[in-house]
Amino acid sequence: MTGSPGIQYDARHITGETRVQIALATTILSNWNYPRPLFSAIPSFEERAPFLLWTRLSGFDGIDIADSWMDWHSMSEDDLHTLRDQLDDVGLACCALNPYRCIVVKHPDAARNEEKLFRSVEVASLLGATYLNLALSLPFPARMTDRERADRQTTLARGEDYSDADFEATAEKLRRLADRAATRNVHLSIELHDDGMTDRSEFALRLDRMVDRPNVGVNPDLQNGFRVPYPTEDWREALLAMAPRTNFWHVKSCTRRFVPETGRYQSSRASLIDGDIDYRWALTKLHEHDFDGWISIESGGGDSLHTIEEDHNYLRSLIREWLPLMRL
Template sequence: MQFAFHLHALRHHWQRSMPSSIELERDLRRIRDAGFDGVDVSDSWPFDDFTVENAHTVRCAAESLGLRIPTVSCMGKTLCHPELAERNARAVEAAFAVAERLGAGIVNLALSIPRTPGVTPVMGATHSPGGSRGATDADFDQTAERLRTLAQRAADCGLSLSIELHDRSLADTSASLLRLLNATGAPNVGANPDLCNGYRAYDTPPETWREALSTLAPRMNLWHVNNLQRVHFPELQRSAFVERPLSDGDVDYSLALRQVREAGFDGWVVIEYKGVGDAFATLRAGRAYLSACAADAALETA
């Protein structure tokens, strides 16, 4: 496995939506020195800014330090919303050009309803906006049809797609994500079992993280990892979630890593952090923790 740093975590460290050349070099050097193999670029760093020249600058800066840019991530890209679907599909196609310019091989796709600025997203409730519980067969059919088109265009660019397990999306459970994969039927489309996204979708998780991973591990081509602690308020039918370091939340990643290794996954792992503390320190500690877990797993199978 190779480990990538989720650059979205550093967005508050930059003066603007994209880093200056000084900020970029500083942060990439720190990421390299922390033992990461690459970085993930998401569209919180506006993809409109990735002209051929700018992308070349970013790619050269990373490669000069021995870092790769294996993945780009598209967030909030529902493909069945009546007002957003077509625009989102075009945005995903634009991301293919960004991925090519950066030398990435995988475009990660979260099929979620985008968050409304200034409005707290609904998580940990009995109903999830855009979620699979309230979806119709037509929602799944429209999404699969658009995914088939996007998969072909991605293949033409030499790219793979990864569908992220995500709250506020049709793919908010392992069963609904697997349904989309099977309906799409494209060999270059796989799963990204971001376990905490599924965990936080509803007040009571419909499956354990181990069950979700067992279903999706055979189909995964990317893995986003982060951790949460769930606090359930049954009298309110709500759950709250506290961001935690990888080693301290409700998902046991030492067990999860063994599970995906046994399923044959040996691809890129993107370490995420969504809290408001020191993102760099948290991701650096997560990298060290996963390295120790991987070493233990290797000893067990030796």
Template sequence: MTAPFTADAWPIGVGLPQLVGTLSDGRDVTTTGPQAWRPTFHEVAAAGFTEIDLFTTFIRISDLDDDGRSGLQRLLAEYGLRISAIPLARRSILDPDPERAAANLEFALETVRAAGELGVGTVCVGLHQPLTAEQQRAEWFWLAPGEENPEDPAVWAAAVDGFRRIGEEAARAQVQVSLEMYEGTYLGTSESSVRLVTDIGLPNVGLCPDIGNIVRLHRPVEDWRVMLERMLPHANYWQLKNYLRDHDPATGAYFSAPAPLETGYIDYRTAVGMALAAGFSGPLCVEHYGGDGLSVAATNRDYLRRILAAKIAS
């Protein structure tokens, strides 16, 4: 099977959405600079990673001045790291508050410009909103309902227009934009995701088929194979995580919990084969919630490289 990278060279970044942007003393991680970044980069490199997906909830690259960007690049080089993607989490351009929605759109535009200037090829955006109070109280935030996009053609059109504007700005910066699958949004099903990216109609705007966000839900969900079959032809970046999932038809109860890629509900050996067959060539991102997420992510990275080696050689 032909592939754009060898198994050893395929960019596999670690995603650490659990990192927060405020230090224990209240200082902003972004503006504090390398002093605040070094411990994380040290541990990421010690776990064997050469790529990191730099979530804006940790460091906002668009808010760095020239000295801050130089300091970031020097520190990354010191640890042998590069940024494989910039995910924007919970900054929806469809926020019900018009001022926040406008600010989120501007933040996305500033981020793709900064990504281009730093040589980062992918920015991932979505429509999921900040966690509700109920989600923050839950054992796992996905067990409580979050904010949802309305069934309103005008709001759909606003999503298309906003993402198209981001995509056009990203094209000028030579950056790919990836739209993250997430429940309750216009990216909440495979069919709706494909329709949205098709309506946007830009070659540098694709999908992030993060099906882990869906299979963890305590309700009926699409079959993961069907989701991938529809979305992979449009995918340009992929966040991968897995969950245990069970359903008791006698009681109607569902169960889910985070699991390493190789032991969860989704068969990623099959999924990776499907991606290669669909011509997927984007960066991969390994994530894990709960426990030592970095160590599990490292295990996931090694597992993916073994699968890639077997699939590419076949």
């Protein structure tokens, strides 16, 4: 095949190996526990079985387990070993644990959240998970009315709400957590997450620098930073800033528009293809910074499994067919 004048392309060379793997984020399965409340359900072996088999048959390499779907904090060691065996039997890795919104300062649940994170390190080790995701945000209650949810959007916490002392206290706690995690071969990933102290890339990176541990990096969850109702950084700027320190990546998307009547932004969930965030561009930029870790898809809404399957196929095509072209 001939490209530009004087350049010969051999299709056999438009290939390449990558260690990038794709996980299904079980945040999208949380509604399947209904009417059991979030954060306290433990799906049984039989309840998990069809989801795990479907995930593997759909081409995913692993799962990213959220405690909104499975309360691993209260599971026994025997139950956790059973879960790991079940994952092994279908050929899925547990790539990460994702404890829900665990701010560790300036909140009534701060001490409890810190305990949850240390427990999560132990569980990650038992399940063979490489990463523990850190969403340092304010927790929602397990059940909220539409009115309560709407009101919450007007009082979202932001990075500038936290003092230097708050950041130092958080960094000190995360250093201890990272040191414990290192003994279990677990890495921490500080997530870009709204409604907390890392709602913009500068704050996630500041905390990463302050923690200063080799097993700590960042997770540029772009939709989290983009979906907020107030003006914020461009998602491209966030990605470029965080790319060199990225060790784990949550992906999902949305559309966002300014509402003149309210002076605020309104966002709605969308697929990776249809949302405002260009994931071909984002993946390319991470690839340029040698990212070759786990990507966890958090797409949802409606039939979440249908949505996430389509987004998996899209992302897989980028990895197989687009990224090799970047090596020419």
